[in-house]
């Protein structure tokens with residue numbers, strides 16, 4: 001007797017692959033009624049089915065192909081714009097929708113500004129915080145002084161550009177509208193350099209900063225740096241007036257400086273800072289200034305200020321123009337740069353430093369009691385432990401800077417529960433045309 005087909009199927013090993021939902025094959029007409037927190041249009045078809053449709057805006061009516069399903073909503077890919085929204089404009093970049101960097105270029109400026117402001121309002125409301133916003137800071141194109149490029153080598157082919165959205169595909173670009181001219185000027189020379197230095201297949205990245213007058217490049221590529229490649233890099237530094245080039249062996253570990261033409265510096269509040277490789281800097285000089293101005297506007301004669309998550313000192317030097325500052329940060333190289341630069345600038349007496357992991361060892365009780373004000377500017381994960389310790393302190397003034405409104409909401413709620421009052425909150429947009437937005441806020445203990 002032949003074995004039934006179904007028995008054979010059941011005896012197969014059970015793979016862990018999740019079953020793809022069955023999706024409609026035909027194109028669907030969707031009306032977009034809003035834009036969600038990740039920048040995707042939220043839409044509905046005439047049967048009442050919900051859709052997420054990237055690259056659409058409120059008021060669009062579009063024909064979409066269904067590509068996936070998330071919770072109960074379909075994900076739609078625009079095939080045709082049946083009726084464009086009055087908020088829709090022509091996206092200025094030829095790489096738009098192919099490069100993962102900017103997903104909101106199709107919104108007119110007014111809608112875009114409103115959307116970013118409301119994104120902050122909506123997110124912090126989820127943490128129970130309702131507060132009027134200060135007018136937001138909006139950055140401009142051609143201002144980003146830092147870029148992280150993706151690289152892939154397969155066979156002899158090398159692809160160099162920006163990652164596509166939610167994908168490993170790399171979109172090759174020649175010019176990015178967001179970057180400063182100095183960063184754009186390095187794209188073609190880097191593309192020409194890569195075949196000479198990237199010998200092993202695989203993926204990597206190249207981080208470029210142009211803080212002020214010279215560039216800082218860190219290569220994180222598969223494989224070791226060969227002698228010949230080293231020579232090519234030295235020649236590249238000379239020819240393109242690059243400040244410094246560093247290499248992370250096999251793309252891991254601390255960057256090793258292999259060629260340096262001049263010091264890589266920036267300026268914080270009139271002091272020159274010599275920066276370590278791949279330093280953290282605010283994405284644009286204008287954004288940095290807006291944040292610094294916001295922070296300084298809160299100070300009023302405070303003698304001792306704590307700068308937590310200080311990095312290389314974007315805020316430290318500004319705070320030191322008014323107060324004595326203690327800067328705390330987990331990255332030793334960044335803090336060393338800060339300390340040496342403060343000494344050279346003749347303000348070493350106004351700035352002290354401490355390398356410390358603030359997640360594991362937040363400043364608490366008596367340590368906090370020494371200060372009149374605190375500024376904290378944590379990474380995206382926020383400052384849960386430190387915020388909880390601050391909430392129990394008697395410090396009069398707390399300035400919070402955050403690149404993630406969600407973790408800001410959580411940390412702000414801890415401060416409010418501890419009796420602080422929110423005085424001011426400002427959305428900050430240094431990531432033009434993306435769905436990313438930052439926040440700055442001032443809290444006081446009444």
Ligand SMILES: C[S@@+](CC[C@H](N)C(=O)[O-])C[C@H]1O[C@@H](n2cnc3c(N)ncnc32)[C@H](O)[C@@H]1O
Nearest residue numbers: 309310311314329330331357358359377378379
């Ligand atoms: C958003 S950056 C801000 C840096 C600086 N305030 C600025 O504006 O340039 C966050 C900083 O927190 C530091 N950091 C990350 N995790 C930390 C931790 N657990 N403890 C202390 N510092 C940390 C990072 O090294 C980085 O310099």
